[in-house]
Amino acid sequence: MSLKDQLIARIKAHGPMSVAEYMGDCLLHPTLGYYTTQHPFGGSGDFITAPETSQMFGELIGLCLVQAWVDQGRPSPFALVELGPGRGVLMADILRAAAQVPDFARAAEVILVEASPKLQEIQRDTLKAHAVTFVKDVASLPQCPLFVVANEFFDALPIRQFVRSGPHWRERQVGCDAEQLIFGMGAQTPQPALNARLSDTKEHDLVEYAPAAAPIMSELGSRIDTHGGAGLIIDYGDWRSLGDTLQAVRQHEYTGVLDHPGESDLTAHVDFEALAQAVPCAFSRLTPQGVFLERLGITQRAQRLAQNLPKDLLEQHIKAHRRLTHPEEMGNLFKVLGLFPHGKAPPAGLEI
Secondary structure, X not given: OOHHHHHHHHHHHHOOEEHHHHHHHHHHOOOOOHHHHOOOEOOOOOEOOHHHHOHHHHHHHHHHHHHHHHHOOOOOOEEEEEEOXXXXXXXXXXXXXXXXXXXXXXXXXEEEXXXXXXXXXXXXXXXXXXXXXXXXXXXHOOOOOEEEEEEOOHHHOOOEEEEEEOOEEEEEEEEEEXXXXXXXXXXXXXXXXXXXXXXXXXXXXXXXXXXXHHHHHHHHHHHHHHXXXXXXXXXXXXXXXXXXXXXXXXXXXXXXXXXXXXXOEEEOOEEHHHHHHXXXXXXXXXXXXXXXXXXXXXXXHHHHHHOOOOHHHHHHHHHHHHHHHOOOOHHHHEEEEEEEOOOOOOOOOOOO
């Protein structure tokens, strides 16, 4: 039975499900979910992330974390953590750049937060030269200094969608009509988690809310504020969510959100304000990815790498630099939020 058939059977038996339930099953169903059955990353997958675009991205992230570690007195030991590591390419690039500072590499325990056994296998192979520990959630991270990166992690967390209805909200749901999945609306109810949004929304406005995001940020922020460390949250979105941003990508093309359950990647724009409000540690000003990378010296790094490249590789290299930094590509759509202990400086490239 396909995932679509299973979802329809469940809806017929128990009624409509939330968008978050639908996303969770589509992405993480143990046998039919997207991250269980598909090959999402890279040119042969459904999308190409920043680390897959160019080694420069991971190298600069690595050096940024090394600088934060130096600024905080070189704590040892510490945990070097990535949330949702994809194929492990970003962490491999981070570790290669960090090898320039041997004390950092020796003090680091590399921990990957990954729920998918299939992706764990790929990550283990990519990072076979390094000792790596896997955990399934941030609550399992050690109580020690954490230097954390989460690149395109929060955009894949299941979201609930609510439409403003007077002083209350109606939840957007997934139901079925015969053998087809359809969107519908739940009853009007108060939503205490959205009380703050009553002041900036009007009738029929749609607001998205990721229930799992705040607990994750609270865990990370608590450890960073208590034990030291830094975090880099890199994702597409903006300071505050408004409107329907849920999207599906299959074979590098957009498709209907309900069209291919389990066979397409589902993501939504990140509400960075909600992330920032959930952390007990300090956080930086939200910064466009292009600005952040330029401050870290990506253009100078690109020029050095370009010196000995043949023409075809040089053209690819120039395109990669543009993709990562240009305002019309990833440069403005993707943002960076830095986490750090109260009383300390934000990570390099970011401001308070």
